[in-house]
Amino acid sequence: MTGPSQDWQSDRYQTNAGFVPVLGMPALELLDPRPGERILDLGCGDGFLTEKIAEAGCDVVGVDAGPDMIRVAQQKGLNAHVMDGQALDFDAEFDAVFSNAALHWMLQPEKVVDGVKRALKPGGRFVGEFGGHGNVAACRTAMISVLNARGIDGAAVSPWYFPTPAEYGSLLTRHGFAVHTADLIPRPTPLPTDVGGWMDTFGESFFKALPREEREAARAEAVELLRPSLCDSEGKWTADYVRLRFSASLPG
Numbered sequence: 001m002t003g004p005s006q007d008w009q010s011d012r013y014q015t016n017a018g019f020v021p022v023l024g025m026p027a028l029e030l031l032d033p034r035p036g037e038r039i040l041d042l043g044c045g046d047g048f049l050t051e052k053i054a055e056a057g058c059d060v061v062g063v064d065a066g067p068d069m070i071r072v073a074q075q076k077g078l079n080a081h082v083m084d085g086q087a088l089d090f091d092a093e094f095d096a097v098f099s100n101a102a103l104h105w106m107l108q109p110e111k112v113v114d115g116v117k118r119a120l121k122p123g124g125r126f127v128g129e130f131g132g133h134g135n136v137a138a139c140r141t142a143m144i145s146v147l148n149a150r151g152i153d154g155a156a157v158s159p160w161y162f163p164t165p166a167e168y169g170s171l172l173t174r175h176g177f178a179v180h181t182a183d184l185i186p187r188p189t190p191l192p193t194d195v196g197g198w199m200d201t202f203g204e205s206f207f208k209a210l211p212r213e214e215r216e217a218a219r220a221e222a223v224e225l226l227r228p229s230l231c232d233s234e235g236k237w238t239a240d241y242v243r244l245r246f247s248a249s250l251p252g
């Protein structure tokens, strides 16, 4: 669930983003893991869904770019390793590769899909979910805007890849996959904190681009820009998530 461009800390992730793996259950259902299958969980984070795959009777390997997250996954007894999803090091050994809420952190999707293809056995499945086109659009626009106002090109420091289903489907097809489903699913997501907490966890790349002394004011300005659209009359915040859920397979 985490990517290479941020400093992931498992305790902060748990507080501000514990909902991320829980909401990945529909993607896991689409994977339909079967007993005895060998499965790679790409971007496994702290191993919440990896554990579910193991409970389904699979031999599961988790990889994630965040050492702190991998430590937590290993403490759960999972077979988990630090690895950049853009440099996967497996060869024709998995029945399926699964990924939840991680692929949007990998800005070299060609390398990801190359590695997934190499990791799979003939006929292997690639199933997952990540941020699709329009994901967290309000949040992203607010952060870009407060950076632009301070003379920094906000779009240039955005750490995310949010393709349309057509773009992602075409990438998979070019790599030899048959695409079975690729759907954009709006999923307004209630936040456990205000959007400032969300930005602290997920928007680090934006605010890091500013001089330290400007960060707090920029963060406060972004929160106020977002308040009218994301905060309700009871003070509860909801982020404008949009998922791209897909399933594909290699020829047998």
Ligand code: BEZ
Pocket (backbone or CB within 6 Å): 020, 101, 104, 130, 131, 132, 135, 136, 160, 202, 241
């Ligand atoms: C996502 O899961 O879609 C996501 C999470 C944080 C930042 C951007 C996207």
